[in-house]
Amino acid sequence: MSDDLVTPIPTRWVGPLKLSGDVEGEQSVPLATYESPLWPSVGRGARISRLVDDGIRISVVDERMTRSSLFVAPSAAAAVAASRALSDRFDDLAAVVAAQSRHAKLIDLDTEIVGHLLFVRFALTTGDASGHNMVTLAAQSLMETILTWRPELEYGSISGNYCSDKKATAVNGILGRGRSVVAEMLIPSDLVDAQLRTSATRMVELNVRKNLVGSTVAGALRSANAHYANMLLAFYLATGQDAANIVEGSQGITYAEQRGEGDLLFSCTLPNLIVGTVGNGKDLPGVDQAIERLGCRDLEESGAGARRLAGLIAATVLCGELSLLAAQTNPGELMQSHVLMERRAGGRA
Template identity: 40%
Template sequence: MTDPEDLVERVRDGELRLHELEDHADHDTAAEARRLLLERETDTELEAIGDYAFPAEAAEPNIENMIGAAQVPMGVVGPVPVSGGAATGDHYLPLATTEGALLASVNRGLGVIRSAGGADARVTKNGMTRAPVFRVAGVAEAAETVEWVNENTEALAEAAESTTSHGELIDVEPYVVGDSVYLRFAYDTKDAMGMNMATIATGEACEIVEAETPADLVALSGNLCSDKKPAAINAVEGRGRSVTADAVIPGELVEERLHTTPEAIAEANTRKNLTGSAKAGSLGFNAHAANVVAAAFLATGQDEAQVVEAANAITTMDARERDDGTTDLYASVSLASLEVGTVGGGTKLPTQAEALEVLGLRGGGDPPGSNADALAEIIAVGALAGELSLLGALSSRHLASAHEDLGR
């Protein structure tokens, strides 16, 4: 077995670089050597970072220069009562976060939804996008390129799908800006989040575009995708899964459990989430949907940077009068760009795989894509619960006291 001390000395002597250690030792020894080097170079103790519960080799596809693991507390909320297109019944939702009171708040909202008979949820659109940018001489060549693309989507699909056994090209939408042509490819990536799948497939299709049109590829991603950035196109067209969850909460339940009224919650939502967000120029018109999405992403091995798009959500709350004159609360949250998968990426890591097992959604679904759809629907109901609970706390003026009571 290679001595980690020997690796440290070889790095210090310039014989090895940090990323080369796995070529000379097993993955855990390489990680230990990096920790030793860091401890000596920075005068720190890395005992907690080095105390991880999975073999370092299991993380090889997910990390470079590994030194250990960042341990984020994980809790569970639920059961989440869902009547969805893919998810049905009760599901416990693991959430990983460092924000105190978050799970308590989501659990409160879920309790109200469960007492009201549960929530409906549906994935209404699915398409992972990649948008390369091409250079042309001017608008005439741009028009020629766009015309060819529109007439040859089958050829582009054949090329793109030759790189994957699962992905399917759904659409190619051209955009022209001066002498730049953008092609926004959209794919059904089944149970994978599919960013890498879409990138590889699009690269293959771009070779045909270059061969058959005047266009020259400048960058495989031209930011019209748009990945990991706030973007109106994702709010309008969607990216990944577009999913909506809603529920009707009886007025008496709102008063008993949230200590407010449907009218007060509806007003708070309009003035805060809609008018306030519009005044701020926000792309997200919600209270804190990103909180639940981020915690679910960390727990289940999603790409955490894509919380940017997932926060692109709209919450609606309406007071609905019944025939008998009493009022119910209609509550919904619509996430336009929820990029999730149950295969590939971080879903293979042991902790995250266990979290998906809790949900009953580890691996590919039958039919393909159904597990990722179900995950999106469950997260959406969790986000709805979080919205309902926070708006209830705000409209009843209990937000500060709730945090005080929980000591957070």
């Protein structure tokens, strides 16, 4: 019996979502999940987007991938001197990266010193790739170059955790890792009432009490949301992403504000979307077809496909977040919906 097995995950296309800003038009999205109520929940948000003039507005704030390398200096003073020297030779370091890759570009570096340890966080743009391997390869070449420049330093590790990969940390939100995207929608009061069965006042109140205060009480790290991870994992699995990146990807902030006479401004800010349209896993038949259908392939500008994908993911997160929070403003609605949908699908309560 072969050890190579395929794990089936139910996948459904939901939508379309109506989008404007950095991603425009109407687009359905694929969600791979065992949690079947997620499909109609995201679908409710998508339906509302089609009823709003400009739908969900997408703003891509930044993009970069990082790898932090660890050097061991003979003393703290030597680590400080090396850190300053590297900042002064940034252009030379950028040339090292450019010489080995036509897609990777060094755009920033940050350093942290702990005792005699020197952490150097390299930030690169990586085209349409998520960039895990690309930045590691670049960091390897950069370390080799730096060790020739600064023979007093010793190799510590190619990755020193100041990146920070697949861990919930503050540094990614502060300095950036992956695509940073904001999705927002202004929902007229009549739609809030008819489609969400709630009000802007109740949504704002719940968001403050649950997402902001509740998350603070729980000790959340740069995160104030209800369930970003649900939509992220479903989208990541359907499009061949590294699913472990939902750890930092699900760090984000939901914001709600009443406008005018009961309109609801609702937004989701996701600063750490580590996604790509090329690379490992993207050549699988179902994945390849999904990325093609999403319109994220063969775009003229390098990185445009990954930016579009990140925008679509952020919009999907907003749809699911909006729907869940609305349900939670009404006693009993969330559980009743889950029971009805899962029993209808044949699951056991």
